[in-house]
Amino acid sequence: MSNIAGKAYAMNVITPIRPYTTWVNKFIFWIAVKIPGTLKGLITLSLIHYARWVIIGKDQFPHLDPKQPKEELNYTYMMFFSNFNGSWDQYVDSFTFAIPGGLDLFWKWNIRYSKSVPLTPFHDYIRYNQIETIHYYNAYPLAASNDVKSAKTVKSSLIKFEQDTRNVSGDNFLKLYNALLRGLQHDMGDMYPTPIVSMSAHQVERRQKWHAANLPEGGAGPTGGTAPKEAHGHSAKKGK
Amino acid sequence: MTKQLDLLDIQGNILRAYGRFGYPVARYVFLNVRNTAKGREFVGEITKKVTTSVEWGDGPGKIKQPDRTVNIAFTYQGLKDLGVPISSLVGFSPEFASGMKGRKDILGDDGPSSPEHWDPIWRGNRETREKDVHIFISLNALAGQGLDWLTVAEKNRDDAYAWLLDEINKTEGGVVLLDGHLGDDDANLNYQDVRVVLDNNGVPTPKEHFGYTDGISDPVFEGVPYDERRVKGRGKQMPGGTWAPLATGEFLLGHVDEAKEYPPAPEPILLSRNGTYMIYRKLHENVATFDRYLEEQGSKFPGGKALLAAKFVGRWPDTGVPLVKAPDAASNAKFGAQLLSLNAALNAAQKKGDKESVKSNEQAIDDILSDFTYDDDMSGAKCPFSSHIRRINPRASLEMMNEEGDKPGSFKVSKDAFDTPGALANRRRLLRRGLPYGEVKDRTRDDGNHGIVIMMVNADINRQFEFVQQQWVNYGNDFKAGNDKEIILGNHSMDDNFPSKAVIEADPDSDQPPYILSKIPRLVVTRGGDYFFIPSMTALRMIAQGVIDPT
Ligand code: HEM
Numbered sequence: 092m093s094n095i096a097g098k099a100y101a102m103n104v105i106t107p108i109r110p111y112t113t114w115v116n117k118f119i120f121w122i123a124v125k126i127p128g129t130l131k132g133l134i135t136l137s138l139i140h141y142a143r144w145v146i147i148g149k150d151q152f153p154h155l156d157p158k159q160p161k162e163e164l165n166y167t168y169m170m171f172f173s174n175f176n177g178s179w180d181q182y183v184d185s186f187t188f189a190i191p192g193g194l195d196l197f198w199k200w201n202i203r204y205s206k207s208v209p210l211t212p213f214h215d216y217i218r219y220n221q222i223e224t225i226h227y228y229n230a231y232p233l234a235a236s237n238d239v240k241s242a243k244t245v246k247s248s249l250i251k252f253e254q255d256t257r258n259v260s261g262d263n264f265l266k267l268y269n270a271l272l273r274g275l276q277h278d279m280g281d282m283y284p285t286p287i288v289s290m291s292a293h294q295v296e297r298r299q300k301w302h303a304a305n306l307p308e309g310g311a312g313p314t315g316g317t318a319p320k321e322a323h324g325h326s327a328k329k330g331k
Numbered sequence: 332m333t334k335q336l337d338l339l340d341i342q343g344n345i346l347r348a349y350g351r352f353g354y355p356v357a358r359y360v361f362l363n364v365r366n367t368a369k370g371r372e373f374v375g376e377i378t379k380k381v382t383t384s385v386e387w388g389d390g391p392g393k394i395k396q397p398d399r400t401v402n403i404a405f406t407y408q409g410l411k412d413l414g415v416p417i418s419s420l421v422g423f424s425p426e427f428a429s430g431m432k433g434r435k436d437i438l439g440d441d442g443p444s445s446p447e448h449w450d451p452i453w454r455g456n457r458e459t460r461e462k463d464v465h466i467f468i469s470l471n472a473l474a475g476q477g478l479d480w481l482t483v484a485e486k487n488r489d490d491a492y493a494w495l496l497d498e499i500n501k502t503e504g505g506v507v508l509l510d511g512h513l514g515d516d517d518a519n520l521n522y523q524d525v526r527v528v529l530d531n532n533g534v535p536t537p538k539e540h541f542g543y544t545d546g547i548s549d550p551v552f553e554g555v556p557y558d559e560r561r562v563k564g565r566g567k568q569m570p571g572g573t574w575a576p577l578a579t580g581e582f583l584l585g586h587v588d589e590a591k592e593y594p595p596a597p598e599p600i601l602l603s604r605n606g607t608y609m610i611y612r613k614l615h616e617n618v619a620t621f622d623r624y625l626e627e628q629g630s631k632f633p634g635g636k637a638l639l640a641a642k643f644v645g646r647w648p649d650t651g652v653p654l655v656k657a658p659d660a661a662s663n664a665k666f667g668a669q670l671l672s673l674n675a676a677l678n679a680a681q682k683k684g685d686k687e688s689v690k691s692n693e694q695a696i697d698d699i700l701s702d703f704t705y706d707d708d709m710s711g712a713k714c715p716f717s718s719h720i721r722r723i724n725p726r727a728s729l730e731m732m733n734e735e736g737d738k739p740g741s742f743k744v745s746k747d748a749f750d751t752p753g754a755l756a757n758r759r760r761l762l763r764r765g766l767p768y769g770e771v772k773d774r775t776r777d778d779g780n781h782g783i784v785i786m787m788v789n790a791d792i793n794r795q796f797e798f799v800q801q802q803w804v805n806y807g808n809d810f811k812a813g814n815d816k817e818i819i820l821g822n823h824s825m826d827d828n829f830p831s832k833a834v835i836e837a838d839p840d841s842d843q844p845p846y847i848l849s850k851i852p853r854l855v856v857t858r859g860g861d862y863f864f865i866p867s868m869t870a871l872r873m874i875a876q877g878v879i880d881p882t
Binding site for chain 2: 131132134135176177180181184185187188189190191192208209210211235237238241248266268269270272273274275276277278279280281282283286287290295298305
């Protein structure tokens with residue numbers, strides 16, 4: 092089991108709603124999509140690759156086989172699904188610090204929802220209703236959502252730059268080149284492995300393997316980790 | 332400020348950075364408890380001398396400023412070996428139980444900073460029972476008033492140390508002094524000495540060894556009477572660029588924090604209330620590498636070497652004036668001149684005992700050095716996103732956005748996106764204590780005995796210190812900088828395949844390109860440390876008596 096793949100964390104939370112208040116949630120979702128600004132806090136946080144809220148009626152849960160026992164559900168459920176950057180704590184904390192009102196708006200009608208401030212009851216609520224991820228695939232494990240956005244910006248800027256500079260003089264080229272760099276100054280971050288979130292034995296071993304493969308000289312790479320005993324930073328062994 | 336803290340119950344090093352109050356010299360001592368009963372007795376004796384946060388002066392409820400301060404803190408194993416019951420111990424945070432060494436992957440203590448290169452005391456810590464660091468004691472010494480200020484301070488320190496050794500001896504081996512602090516020429520010492528940096532004439536300076544003016548910013552929170560006037564730029568940023576003190580619970584257990592709840596703490600409440608966590612970190616400074624790198628990059632950087640040095644930290648080295656206020660050398664010189672005359676006036680007022688004039692001059696100095704936001708520098712053209720102070724306390728600057736139609740490479744305030752402008756910074760704040768250690772004898776060499784002992788104080792090590800260290804110092808995503816690290820402290824890669832870099836942003840309205848700092852070397856190296864719990868006076872007495880009992 093791991094909720095983490097590369098820089099992304101998958102969170103699935105399923106919480107019950109009284110069937111007769113379901114329409115309120117649907118209405119709120121509709122508003123959020125229609126009225127720009129409702130999600131401004133979320134967008135400013137810029138930690139989410141993809142998130143979705145879905146209402147699942149009590150008869151809408153998948154029944155895949157006649158042999159699967161039928162469950163008796165008394166509630167409608169709200170499923171929240173998010174792929175975000177950072178650890179569980181970091182993410183939930185960022186949300187409660189930054190947009191407590193927004194969270195309350197979405198979950199208010201959910202049974203036993205505690206409100207997002209104070210923090211600990213909210214933490215407990217999410218933890219209790221979270222469904223752990225059993226399998227999680229991430230095509231770009233090195234990319235945080237900001238990296239994806241930046242990569243898109245860099246690509247389109249470069250294509251445009253190439254077109255704009257086909258026939259310009261040296262001086263003009265420099266001017267446009269400087270403008271290109273200036274325009275991309277917040278899109279040039281390095282893309283290396285994630286800061287360490289999980290201390291599970293499996294993840295620790297994976298990191299060690301990555302280091303062994305990528306840092307044969309034992310220097311401290313971008314994520315750090317365990318350097319072999321003889322590595323003193325400016326290792327004398329560096330020279331080929 | 333309406334909140335009243337019980338100053339007599341709170342240890343003095345939590346509320347006061349002693350260096351700022353006339354204590355330029357300190358000694359830190361670490362002990363191992365061999366016998367629980369004697370250890371508790373020892374704690375009882377020390378507790379009698381522990382310095383509290385009570386106000387100094389002549390008025391009611393005040394005491395005379397002491398010649399030396401004594402403070403005490405414990406590691407997790409220390410508390411355990413002093414007999415704190417397991418039902419209380421499990422209430423401490425997991426990272427406190429695990430200790431700094433166990434958190435090296437989170438903290439990025441790798442390569443030359445990894446524990447196998449730490450000072451012997453920190454290498455030996457948490458390996459065998461006999462070498463475990465259990466107790467931390469800090470002795471800060473008041474300076475004299477005249478030319479012999481340093482001699483007086485050193486005498487105060489030596490007296491305090493002699494007293495401490497005496498108390499240790501009285502335990503007859505029940506408590507043992509640990510050695511393994513590296514000093515000059517790798518001497519193996521029983522203590523860690525720290526002292527302000529002196530200039531060539533032996534005059535004390537507010538500098539650290541790279542040459543920056545330090546010790547300016549420090550969070551202001553509710554209930555500290557002597558910080559009331561210092562809230563601008565030090566509290567939390569409110570709408571409209573005003574400031575309010577942070578919630579007490581960000582720095583003291585048993586008080587409500589910014590999330591309107593009591594921070595997680597061990598039981599019983601008498602054990603945790605008015606106590607807090609301290610992070611002790613000995614950081615070596617590679618001064619030669621710093622000078623060489625600054626020289627090399629400064630010769631290429633369009634603004635020149637002095638500006639580049641300021642860009643690394645976000646403040647001008649000579650004056651401490653923040654870049655957002657003084658983006659160029661001319662404005663720094665102007666503020667510098669103002670500071671010079673304000674400091675002269677402050678000194679004169681202090682000599683005369685003119686309290687009103689002291690206040691107004693202090694306020695004017697503070698306004699220049701501390702009262703600033705990043706609101707008018709959202710793109711980082713003045714203070715780079717990867718500079719030390721912006722990464723470590725971004726104030727309201729993470730509430731940023733770039734919309735369709737905005738200039739490429741620019742950010743603006745994402746107004747009202749968050750509940751409060753400083754939402755992402757207010758729960759990541761750190762009180763800073765400690766002083767520089769050692770002397771730089773030869774600036775062309777990295778080795779030698781010089782750096783900073785930094786002690787951070789916070790209510791939640793993981794949420795505050797570790798988050799800042801991991802997410803903001805050694806990673807840059809929140810600053811739209813990918814894996815780029817903070818310039819001064821980042822655990823910059825020592826591997827040619829993964830060179831570290833940072834972007835010094837240009838003004839989006841100018842025709843300049845940003846400057847890319849390439850191949851940033853490791854400037855600061857960890858030499859050891861651990862996580863401590865600073866109990867209240869009440870808790871100290873209870874630990875000494877062995878009456879901590881959560882049942
Ligand atoms: C050798 C290592 C370090 C050096 C040379 C250094 C230097 C400085 C300097 C020159 C300042 C500006 C002066 C001031 O605002 O008081 C500063 C501020 C600060 N530093 Fe450091 N520092 C070091 C390590 C650390 C570490 C390890 C931390 C914590 C993770 C830290 C946390 C802070 C904080 C919180 C501020 C105040 C920022 C603000 O509120 O604007 N420093 N440091």
